[in-house]
Amino acid sequence: MKNPKIKYLVLSLIIFIVFPVYTQVRESSRSSSGSDIFIAPLTEAIFYGRSGIALGGGLAFGMGSGGVTIGLRFIYTVDPDKINMLEPAIFLRLYPLNSMPTHGLFVQLVAGTSIFKRGSFVSIPAEVGTISAGFAAGWRFMLGNNFFIEPALRAGYPYMIGGGLSAGYRF
Numbered sequence: 001m002k003n004p005k006i007k008y009l010v011l012s013l014i015i016f017i018v019f020p021v022y023t024q025v026r027e028s029s030r031s032s033s034g035s036d037i038f039i040a041p042l043t044e045a046i047f048y049g050r051s052g053i054a055l056g057g058g059l060a061f062g063m064g065s066g067g068v069t070i071g072l073r074f075i076y077t078v079d080p081d082k083i084n085m086l087e088p089a090i091f092l093r094l095y096p097l098n099s100m101p102t103h104g105l106f107v108q109l110v111a112g113t114s115i116f117k118r119g120s121f122v123s124i125p126a127e128v129g130t131i132s133a134g135f136a137a138g139w140r141f142m143l144g145n146n147f148f149i150e151p152a153l154r155a156g157y158p159y160m161i162g163g164g165l166s167a168g169y170r171f
Contacts, residue, residue: 036102037063040150040168044075048114048159054079060166062093067100069093073110076122086115086122087132102170103148108136114158130158146170 040060045053054077062071075087089112098104114132115122134156141149150166 035065036069036100037171038071038148038168039171040148040166042073042075042164042166044077044162044164046077046154046159046162048077048079048085050081052080054083054085054159056085058087060091060168062091064093067095067098069095069106073112082119084117084120084122086124086126088112089132091136103140103142105139106137106150106152108138108152108154110134110136110154110156132159133157134159 038061040062041057042060043055043057045055047053056075056077058073058075060071060073062069064070069092071091071093073087073089073091075085075089077085077087079085089110091108091110093106093108095104095106111131111133113129115124115126115129117123117126117128134154136152136154138150138152143149146169148168148170150168151163152166153161153163155161
């Protein structure tokens, strides 16, 4: 797809179809111990530029049960070369050591798009963008019943490696 408007239309359709369908979890399957609905502001440092590490922040939303969570991430970063990047993405998270998605080790697949602009803020539709895909691993530390902290590392494309920290709230 060479037309950027088509790429953004396809990504928007995926987001607006997949997330609402998944969020229709039956009330009977929800329990306070096994359900995971969260929102988490996050900070991240990733290496995708030529001269240094890009720093930025964003927001993640997720929902799941039974050791599996699906959600959305939005990250905005700037590197030392003044390259701005917006990365909206969908993620699928698995908790391999725990069947309840509330704490512990997680592995996550991330897929979306990276939109770039040099010297100023990214606008949509953008002129330069590419597919973003990667793998992340981290640990969720619970702070009481609802608050948590998650350090994580990730690797993928168009970035090489990155690390982040989120602090969130479980509903």
